[in-house]
Amino acid sequence: MAKKKQGRIRDREKIIEDAIVELITKMYGPNARKVITHIIRSRGVVAEETLGKELGIKSNEARRILQKLAEEAIISYRKVRRDDRTIHGWILNREQLEGVLISRLKKTLDKLKTRLEYEENTILYECPVCGRRYSLDEAMDYDYMCPIDGAPLNEYDPSESIKVLKEKIKEIEADLAFLGAI
Numbered sequence: 064m065a066k067k068k069q070g071r072i073r074d075r076e077k078i079i080e081d082a083i084v085e086l087i088t089k090m091y092g093p094n095a096r097k098v099i100t101h102i103i104r105s106r107g108v109v110a111e112e113t114l115g116k117e118l119g120i121k122s123n124e125a126r127r128i129l130q131k132l133a134e135e136a137i138i139s140y141r142k143v144r145r146d147d148r149t150i151h152g153w154i155l156n157r158e159q160l161e162g163v164l165i166s167r168l169k170k171t172l173d174k175l176k177t178r179l180e181y182e183e184n185t186i187l188y189e190c191p192v193c194g195r196r197y198s199l200d201e202a203m204d205y206d207y208m209c210p211i212d213g214a215p216l217n218e219y220d221p222s223e224s225i226k227v228l229k230e231k232i233k234e235i236e237a238d239l240a241f242l243g244a245i
């Protein structure tokens with residue numbers, strides 16, 4: 064039983080780490096993915112001086128990414144003595160990852176819900192030629208003709224976009240439920 068429970072905790076840790084890697088990739092790109100993956104796998108202090116070279120990215124780019132991760136509270140700075148030299152070390156804030164993830168997910172969820180409410184409650188008109196969208200007031204002002212190209216405006220059908228938003232919201236809510244955050 065105890066063993067089984069430990070296994071579950073490890074699974075949970077792995078799921079959170081994977082989610083953090085995805086989040087960082089989305090926010091800062093593929094080089095940031097390399098950096099965070101390396102830091103997670105190393106399970107110790109990573110030296111700033113050699114990180115870029117080890118991962119095949121420019122050292123100033125590596126430094127910039129480390130700074131971003133530190134701002135997100137995902138890693139912390141550590142001065143380390145190694146072979147008579149002082150190095151700039153970085154270490155994963157493993158116990159912070161869950162909190163970082165939850166707060167990011169909640170922020171995204173809020174944005175999606177605001178967007179959904181807007182899509183559900185706003186009448187928009189769309190130009191079939193240039194794709195510009197106009198509010199009801201604007202469409203009335205323009206006699207339901209696009210002021211750019213004169214094409215007659217159609218009422219914009221938000222159902223597809225509403226469907227996509229609802230699916231995303233459901234996914235994030237399921238993630239938050241998994242993390243015990245809602």
Ligand SMILES: [Zn+2]
Nearest residue numbers: 190193209212
């Ligand atoms: Zn137009």
